[in-house]
Amino acid sequence: MHALKGVDFDLNGGECVALLGENGAGKSTLIKVLGGAHQPDGGSLEIDGQPMVFEKPTDSLDAGIAIIYQEFNLVPGLSVAENVFLGMEPNDFGWVRMSEQKRRVEDTCKRIGANLSPSALCEDLTVAERQLVEIAKALVRDARVLVMDEPSAALTKKEVEQLYLLVDDLKSKGIGIVYVSHRLEEVERLADRAVVMRDGERVGELGREELDRRRIIELMVGRSMDQEFPAHRRQPGEVRLRAHGLSRGDKVRKVSLEVRAGEIVALTGLVGAGRTETARLLFGADERESGEIELDGNSLSLRTPRDAIEAGVCLLTEDRKDQGLVLGLSVRENFGLPNLESFSRRGWIDERREGQSFSGYVDKIMIKVSGPNQSAGQLSGGNQQKVVLAKWLERNAEILIFDEPTRGIDVGAKYEIYQWMNQLADQGKGILMISSELPEVLGMSDRILVMKEGELVGEVSNGNEVTQESLMAMAIGANSGN
Amino acid sequence: MLGVLVGLCVFFSFITFEEQQPVGKSGAERLVETIEAEFSDLGSVILVGRNGDEGRAFTESLNQRLGKDGWEVRAMVNGGPPDLAKALREAFEGNSTVSLMACEQAFSQLPLLETMRKANPAIAEMRVLYPKPYGWPNFLKTSNLLNVANQIAVIAIIAIGMTLVIVTAGIDLSVGSLIAFSAVLATWMIREWMGGPEATALGMFVGCLLAILVCGGLGLFSGSMVAFFGVPPFVASLGMMMVASGLAYMLSGGLSIYQLPESFDWLGRGDDLAGIPNAVVLMILLYFLAHLLMSRTIAGRYVYAVGGNSEAARLSGVPVKRILLWVYAGSGALAGLGGIVMASQFRSGDPKYGLMYELYVIAAVVVGGTSLSGGRGKVFGTLIGAFIIAVIQNGMNLTGVQSYTQKVVLGLVLLAAVLLDMLKKRGWKLSS
Numbered sequence A: 001m002h003a004l005k006g007v008d009f010d011l012n013g014g015e016c017v018a019l020l021g022e023n024g025a026g027k028s029t030l031i032k033v034l035g036g037a038h039q040p041d042g043g044s045l046e047i048d049g050q051p052m053v054f055e056k057p058t059d060s061l062d063a064g065i066a067i068i069y070q071e072f073n074l075v076p077g078l079s080v081a082e083n084v085f086l087g088m089e090p091n092d093f094g095w096v097r098m099s100e101q102k103r104r105v106e107d108t109c110k111r112i113g114a115n116l117s118p119s120a121l122c123e124d125l126t127v128a129e130r131q132l133v134e135i136a137k138a139l140v141r142d143a144r145v146l147v148m149d150e151p152s153a154a155l156t157k158k159e160v161e162q163l164y165l166l167v168d169d170l171k172s173k174g175i176g177i178v179y180v181s182h183r184l185e186e187v188e189r190l191a192d193r194a195v196v197m198r199d200g201e202r203v204g205e206l207g208r209e210e211l212d213r214r215r216i217i218e219l220m221v222g223r224s225m226d227q228e229f230p231a232h233r234r235q236p237g238e239v240r241l242r243a244h245g246l247s248r249g250d251k252v253r254k255v256s257l258e259v260r261a262g263e264i265v266a267l268t269g270l271v272g273a274g275r276t277e278t279a280r281l282l283f284g285a286d287e288r289e290s291g292e293i294e295l296d297g298n299s300l301s302l303r304t305p306r307d308a309i310e311a312g313v314c315l316l317t318e319d320r321k322d323q324g325l326v327l328g329l330s331v332r333e334n335f336g337l338p339n340l341e342s343f344s345r346r347g348w349i350d351e352r353r354e355g356q357s358f359s360g361y362v363d364k365i366m367i368k369v370s371g372p373n374q375s376a377g378q379l380s381g382g383n384q385q386k387v388v389l390a391k392w393l394e395r396n397a398e399i400l401i402f403d404e405p406t407r408g409i410d411v412g413a414k415y416e417i418y419q420w421m422n423q424l425a426d427q428g429k430g431i432l433m434i435s436s437e438l439p440e441v442l443g444m445s446d447r448i449l450v451m452k453e454g455e456l457v458g459e460v461s462n463g464n465e466v467t468q469e470s471l472m473a474m475a476i477g478a479n480s481g482n
Numbered sequence B: 001m002l003g004v005l006v007g008l009c010v011f012f013s014f015i016t017f018e019e020q021q022p023v024g025k026s027g028a029e030r031l032v033e034t035i036e037a038e039f040s041d042l043g044s045v046i047l048v049g050r051n052g053d054e055g056r057a058f059t060e061s062l063n064q065r066l067g068k069d070g071w072e073v074r075a076m077v078n079g080g081p082p083d084l085a086k087a088l089r090e091a092f093e094g095n096s097t098v099s100l101m102a103c104e105q106a107f108s109q110l111p112l113l114e115t116m117r118k119a120n121p122a123i124a125e126m127r128v129l130y131p132k133p134y135g136w137p138n139f140l141k142t143s144n145l146l147n148v149a150n151q152i153a154v155i156a157i158i159a160i161g162m163t164l165v166i167v168t169a170g171i172d173l174s175v176g177s178l179i180a181f182s183a184v185l186a187t188w189m190i191r192e193w194m195g196g197p198e199a200t201a202l203g204m205f206v207g208c209l210l211a212i213l214v215c216g217g218l219g220l221f222s223g224s225m226v227a228f229f230g231v232p233p234f235v236a237s238l239g240m241m242m243v244a245s246g247l248a249y250m251l252s253g254g255l256s257i258y259q260l261p262e263s264f265d266w267l268g269r270g271d272d273l274a275g276i277p278n279a280v281v282l283m284i285l286l287y288f289l290a291h292l293l294m295s296r297t298i299a300g301r302y303v304y305a306v307g308g309n310s311e312a313a314r315l316s317g318v319p320v321k322r323i324l325l326w327v328y329a330g331s332g333a334l335a336g337l338g339g340i341v342m343a344s345q346f347r348s349g350d351p352k353y354g355l356m357y358e359l360y361v362i363a364a365v366v367v368g369g370t371s372l373s374g375g376r377g378k379v380f381g382t383l384i385g386a387f388i389i390a391v392i393q394n395g396m397n398l399t400g401v402q403s404y405t406q407k408v409v410l411g412l413v414l415l416a417a418v419l420l421d422m423l424k425k426r427g428w429k430l431s432s
Helices: A027-034 A059-062 A080-084 A100-113 A125-142 A157-172 A184-190 A213-223 A275-282 A305-312 A320-325 A331-343 A351-364 A383-396 A413-425 A440-442 A470-474 B002-015 B022-038 B054-068 B081-091 B111-119 B121-125 B142-169 B177-191 B201-229 B233-252 B263-267 B278-296 B298-308 B308-314 B320-346 B357-367 B379-398 B404-426
Strands: A016-021 A046-047 A050-052 A067-068 A144-150 A176-180 A193-198 A199-209 A239-248 A253-260 A264-267 A288-296 A298-300 A313-316 A399-403 A431-433 A447-452 A453-461 B017-020 B045-048 B072-078 B099-102 B126-130 B134-137
Touching: A016 A027, A016 A184, A016 A213, A016 B121, A016 B134, A027 A067, A027 A144, A027 A176, A059 A067, A067 A125, A080 A125, A100 A125, A100 A453, A100 B201, A125 A157, A157 A176, A157 A184, A157 B142, A176 A184, A176 B201, A184 A213, A193 A213, A213 A413, A239 A275, A239 A431, A253 A264, A253 A275, A253 A288, A253 A431, A253 A453, A253 B404, A264 A275, A264 A413, A264 A470, A275 A288, A275 A313, A275 A399, A275 A431, A288 B002, A298 A305, A305 A313, A305 B111, A313 A383, A313 B404, A320 A383, A320 B308, A331 A351, A331 A383, A331 B298, A351 A383, A383 A413, A383 A447, A399 A413, A413 A440, A440 A470, A447 A470, A453 A470, B002 B017, B002 B134, B002 B379, B002 B404, B022 B126, B045 B081, B054 B072, B054 B233, B072 B081, B081 B111, B081 B121, B111 B121, B142 B177, B142 B298, B142 B320, B142 B357, B142 B379, B177 B201, B177 B320, B177 B357, B201 B233, B201 B263, B263 B320, B278 B298, B278 B320, B278 B379, B298 B308, B298 B320, B308 B320, B357 B379, B357 B404
Parallel strands: A016 A176, A016 A193, A067 A144, A144 A176, A264 A431, A264 A447, A313 A399, A399 A431, B045 B072, B045 B099, B099 B126
Antiparallel strands: A046 A050, A193 A199, A239 A253, A239 A288, A288 A298, A447 A453, B017 B134
16 A cells, blocks of 8 residues: 555745645645655655755754644643744753743744734634644744645634635745645635645646636546535425423523434534534533433433433534544444444344444445454544444434534545435434535535524525525624524 | 563573473383383382372382382382381391382482492392483473462452553552452451351351452442542542551551461462462463453443543443443452452461552553553453563572562563563554
8 A cells, every 4th residue: 555656746935735635645644744754665855956855853844844733733731932932942051031932922923913922821722823823833943835734624714714814924925835625615715726636646736727626526536526415305204303492501502403304404603603512412422401302202311422322312523533433443343332232142242243234334335444353543534434424324323413524524425425414314314414614504404503602593494595605694693683 | 472471481491491300200100111121120129209299109100000010019118218228128138139229319319328238238239210300491390380370360360450440541559459458358357257267168258259349349439439520540549559558457457367267278279170279270260251351242342442532432322431430340359359369378368468569460461562541452461461570570589589689670671571562563663
């Protein structure tokens, strides 16, 4: 297996090049080679015509390449200034020159328009602010190339806009930017060029004027795709899940909702609006302070997720690595975890039956695994989500809550997951889909709920009159009282 | 890790290689071969062995084999030089002679024998044969290997529970104190309630079972601290370590409890199954059960899942708190059982038992390849880890290394073993 096969890549100063590709296409490996975290087996690397060899991450940093990974490299318990200068503190014989450090951090923050206090602790910052700290860190180290891996993934709409402005600004200062993203609209907005990778190879490059969604998708998946969302036609039936007056602290306040048989209900809103928290109450992951939950007319007490799973409610978490899967276990063992009763007799697991059942899903939902004993941590995001889906399909859950089902997942796998959601709805299951991607909300759901600051602020049937703009207006409360 | 264990065994076999004197039945068989090769005719023989089981087995088997061959067995001696002298005098009384003295090696070189041969030419004519010595490592003698296994039984049994705890990303520091508490509690109950030295087997069993259950209960208490209140396992078990040790001293008044029946040492010193110590049989049995539990049952799968990622496990319907409770209760109960085995080995209960044992137990688990960050580990790995420790200790005892030096060596070897394992996992690269 080669993660990268003869990939050529070039970047000019003051240019933003988007690096695109499905998960597992080799983008991360390329970034890690640039950052000196991986060493290439062959090929060469030049900066300003000078050949370079990076043996460790600090080598590439010294050469002016800064990488901002999705999981930031910050020490939570240290301040902004300490993080920015970590490893290169201005000092006299080991004593840090505090005032100089503070002044330089303030200057840098001003340069990137960041309103950050140098003494604030990084653990108290928002995701967007932490990103700014990372950028400040890169600038302090005189980086001339900035590689950003999915920088907008965890940002709110407004923060993303600020990020765009910052990228434009950095470009104008002559810094070259490699921008890795799954979001095609931001590629259209930011990139001067896009390099597309697939299966470890560079499959194409698109200039500014050629940046077209359909063309990009075609290159990424290697086949033309007529639609991003599969067609569906449904007639929702009886109410299956009913929640009334769910509350927990400030995060969720008196939320009432219904999900019908054969219906996909989208729950949208800004990050932090309380959507995930609501889902966790419906799943028993947190205990509700008040409110009722009914499934098919029967009241559920739901003190633990186990209660919910037994009742037939399941949650596909947004964060698959930390919450969806036990990465150290094999895919088969993860798949079996909620289903062990059916694969066992008197507490003894029948691994053969478990493996056979899992293999069935490997074929049915096309999970790319080397075998049932492959460790779950080795899979790409899309395949991890499919393993999670398989475990709940085996459980035969009646209500499926998808929290950002396609975040960090490549286009091809996205489409397959959408198809499965439609198919499940056709079988009469109730589906609640939490999503920040408004095209996804509009493309997939029958009904849309909007949350803002812990409250349900809007409910609309999906139809022609609903637009991304009208949903966003509800989510930020622009025309409240409608 | 198995490689390290095998390497250590080879090393200690090599440096403890020595000339061995065959004893008992095997010595007799070896000697019969020599006699059959040296004597074409039959004759009369005196059989000489030391007092004790092995000496008797030696002369008995010789008597049987040579008698069957047609030898005339004049006398069988089991005892010291005076007994031999008496037997020889009787045998050579008058004109009677004996053609062969078949003896253990030590008797052939007695000055007394030399004197008698000089005094009496008839005795000088008598051939003296003993089993041919052979080269064999002291380390690899069956008795020594069984001794290694018996020495490590207590640590290995407790290490099963510790493996489970560490797989859940926890730690249990209380096991050393629980050994002492369990030993004291069981012997105290037998002394106070079961009639002390007159206690019946049932009484001893009930006393030991109660002590194990109480230790399991203390483990359950630590577990509930961890599961329900989120107390870090290190702190929860550190507290329990002090509590249990204190209780052991309170109950015993700081003194040994030895008012026990003779048969109390059945578990620690007995060997009912083919000469294998009962504690070792128990240990092997427990390892098989634990292996099956961890690899084949729902509970085992849940333990790995909780250690790998407790939140993901909870969201998949794993009863995380219940698993934690049982794992700590199990660790406590196994520590209790370890205490019973130790009390039985010494036939007494003492609050000073098990001091620092938690560290040896943790070392066995870690050397066995279980990750302290949880989610990974195998019980048989732990068994190998325990044996690595035991083999190092035993090997140093055999080669006469001082006990203080032993500690230093043991610590260094443990570090080396773990380092070797890590390097192997990384494909022999220094940094990953």
